[in-house]
Structures are given as C-alpha cells and as structure tokens.
Amino acid sequence: MYELRQLSEHDYYIDCPAKIGIVRIDEQNVIAIDSGSDKDAGKKVLRHLEAKGWKLKAIFNTHSHADHIGGNQFLQKKTGCRIYAPSMECVYTNHPILEPMTLYGGLPLKELKGKFLMAQPSDCQLLTKEVLPQGMDILELPGHSFDMVGFRTPDGNVFLADCLSSKETLAKYGIGYLWNIEQYIQSLEQVEKMNALQFIPAHAPVTDDITELARFNLEAAYTLLANIENLCREPKTFEDLLHDLFAHYQMTMTVQQYGLIGSTIRSCLSCLCTKGRMTCLCEDGYVKWQTVQ
Numbered sequence: 001m002y003e004l005r006q007l008s009e010h011d012y013y014i015d016c017p018a019k020i021g022i023v024r025i026d027e028q029n030v031i032a033i034d035s036g037s038d039k040d041a042g043k044k045v046l047r048h049l050e051a052k053g054w055k056l057k058a059i060f061n062t063h064s065h066a067d068h069i070g071g072n073q074f075l076q077k078k079t080g081c082r083i084y085a086p087s088m089e090c091v092y093t094n095h096p097i098l099e100p101m102t103l104y105g106g107l108p109l110k111e112l113k114g115k116f117l118m119a120q121p122s123d124c125q126l127l128t129k130e131v132l133p134q135g136m137d138i139l140e141l142p143g144h145s146f147d148m149v150g151f152r153t154p155d156g157n158v159f160l161a162d163c164l165s166s167k168e169t170l171a172k173y174g175i176g177y178l179w180n181i182e183q184y185i186q187s188l189e190q191v192e193k194m195n196a197l198q199f200i201p202a203h204a205p206v207t208d209d210i211t212e213l214a215r216f217n218l219e220a221a222y223t224l225l226a227n228i229e230n231l232c233r234e235p236k237t238f239e240d241l242l243h244d245l246f247a248h249y250q251m252t253m254t255v256q257q258y259g260l261i262g263s264t265i266r267s268c269l270s271c272l273c274t275k276g277r278m279t280c281l282c283e284d285g286y287v288k289w290q291t292v293q
Contacts, residue, residue: 002044004052007198007206008155018067018202020045021151021159025057025133032059032081033151033159034202035071038115042071046078060127061085062161063145064092065177066099066115068202072122084127086138088146093124103259111255141191143184144177156197163191164217166204174220174249177260181221182271188218228268228278235281235288241265 002016014020014036021033030049035042049056056079061069064085072083072093085093092098096119100108103117112118125131127149129138135154142148144162151159165176178184192214199210207213231244242262246253251261269289272278281288 002041002048004048005206007157007200008153011153011155011157011198013159013200013206014045014048016041016044018162019159019200019206020071021153021200022048022054023133023136023153024054028053028055029057030054031057031133032075034062034068034161035059035075037067038070039074039120042074042078045071045075049079055079056081058082058084058131060132060151061089061093061124062141062150062159062202063148064089064096064099065145065162066096066117066119068161069093069096069122070115070119072124073120076122082131083122083124084131085124086127086147086149089148090124090126092146093119094121096121100259103263108259109255112259114256117256117259141187143180143182143187145179148187152196158194158196158199160191160199160201160210162202163187164201164204164210164213165220166201167213167216169203170216170220173251175224175245175251175261175264178221178264179267180271181225181264181268182275185218185221188214188221192218225268225272228265228272229291232278232289232291233293235283235290237286237288238262238266238269241289 002014004012005015006012010024012022020036022030024030058081076083100112100117104112137152139150139152141150141163148161150161192211198206198208200206231241242265273280277292279290279292
C-alpha cells in the first residue's frame with residue numbers, strides 16, 4: 001500500500017485507497033492529482049517525492065471529498081505548493097464543514113464530522129486551463145460530485161477520479177455516493193468511449209481498456225433507478241424507501257451510511273421527479289414518493 005508505480009515516462013500513481021497521481025513536469029518538479037485521505041497519506045506522498053528528489057509545485061484536486069483532499073493541508077504546509085480545484089469543489093475544499101452539512105441537510109452530527117467525511121481546510125484556488133502544465137487537459141466528469149474532473153496527461157494517461165467503482169465494490173455495496181445520477185450516467189457514457197494509454201480510476205484497478213468497467217457501473221446506476229421506481233409503486237416515505245433499499249442491497253445502516261446513501265437516494269428522487277417518472281406527495285403530515293404509472 002502507498003507504493004509509487006510508474007505508468008509512463010512522466011506519469012506515476014501512488015497505489016492507495018484513493019489513488020494519487022504524480023506527473024513530472026520537468027526533471028525536478030511534479031504536480032499531484034489529489035492528496036489522499038489524511039495527514040498520514042500526505043506524509044507518505046512526501047516521502048516518495050523526497051526519495052526521488054522531486055519538488056511538489058501543485059495539487060490538482062479532482063473533487064472535494066475528504067479521501068481526495070485529506071492530505072492537502074499537510075502537503076501545502078510542508079512544500080508551499082498551490083492547490084487547485086474546480087468551481088464548487090474549490091469552495092468545499094476551502095470550507096470542508098460543507099461536506100457533512102450537505103449530507104445531513106443541517107448542522108451535522110458528530111459521526112459525520114470524522115476525517116472520512118470532513119478533511120482539514122486548505123488554501124485552494126480555482127482550477128482553470130491556464131494553471132495546468134503544458135499538454136494536460138481537464139476532463140469534466142460531474143455526477144459523483146458537483147463539478148468533479150479528471151485529467152488527461154501529456155503522456156496520454158487518464159486519471160478518472162471517482163467516476164467508476166470496482167466490480168468488487170459494487171458487488172459488496174450496490175449503492176455508492178452520487179450527487180446527480182443523470183450527470184453521472186452522462187459522464188460514464190463519455191468515459192466508455194475514451195481511449196488512453198492507461199486509465200487510473202481512484203477506486204478500481206488501472207487498465208488500458210475502461211469500456212467493460214464503465215458499462216458495469218452504468219448498469220448499476222440504471223438498476224438503482226429501476227429499484228427505486230419498483231419500490232415506490234405505492235406511495236412511500238423516504239425513510240421507508242431507504243429501509244427497503246438497505247434490505248434489498250443487504251447493507252448495514254450506520255449514521256455515515258445514512259448520510260451518504262440517504263443523500264444518493266434523495267438525489268435520485270429529485271432526478272426522477274424532474275424527468276416526470278416520480279411524484280412527490282404531501283398528505284397526512286407525511287412527504288411520500290410515488291412512481292408515475
């Protein structure tokens with residue numbers, strides 16, 4: 001774990017729970033794509049850089065979830081590197097309390113404020129094309145998070161952030177965190193058609209062909225929407241729907257899972273209502289959801 005692996009002449013990744021990209025922009029200087037889950041992850045990144053005699057110039061965050069920005073603060077303090085993230089992701093990186101607030105919909109419970117869901121703040125600036133190394137491209141991949149991006153390097157490798165989960169993860173959990181399932185599906189359809197020297201998803205194996213895994217993730221997203229519609233043939237409260245989905249996917253309820261998966265299901269309901277496939281009913285003091293027959 002946390003081994004430095006070379007992809008091509010200039011590109012590397014650190015093999016860890018949320019893979020960290022390292023791109024060498026000249027003999028001495030590198031940029032990182034994400035920074036890991038916490039201070040300890042940042043320390044391990046720094047050890048690799050020091051062993052190679054490399055200087056960290058910048059961190060490009062794909063999105064603002066804690067397992068991708070958790071090493072920011074440590075690395076910025078130690079190296080003076082700049083940190084960049086796109087749009088809303090930049091706001092959340094500067095103010096990490098917003099993440100558990102978003103999941104909970106109010107002042108978050110303490111169980112939602114651990115390092116898994118709330119990183120330490122860092123001084124983040126807006127990611128634009130102008131700050132990228134020459135030849136690197138931003139890939140817009142929203143859906144899992146507000147304005148998540150990936151990167152295509154000059155060597156032709158593509159870092160995909162959290163656009164896909166591994167088959168093993170989907171088989172175990174069935175449902176992951178999604179901000180906007182419609183955008184997520186569109187991003188996956190885009191990824192499915194991509195070519196690259198190597199694809200580096202944050203939470204799945206590195207591969208030179210992403211098509212099969214993209215299709216597997218797409219099918220999981222379509223299945224989730226179908227399950228929600230099937231469970232709401234009769235009006236159902238959100239809590240009852242969440243209970244039934246946890247039972248269907250054989251998931252264990254915790255406060256963290258309530259926040260993460262609950263947010264996913266609320267977002268799915270919003271997308272289905274926008275498409276006219278679900279309706280929101282207020283009756284007898286309850287809000288209920290029903291599939292449009």
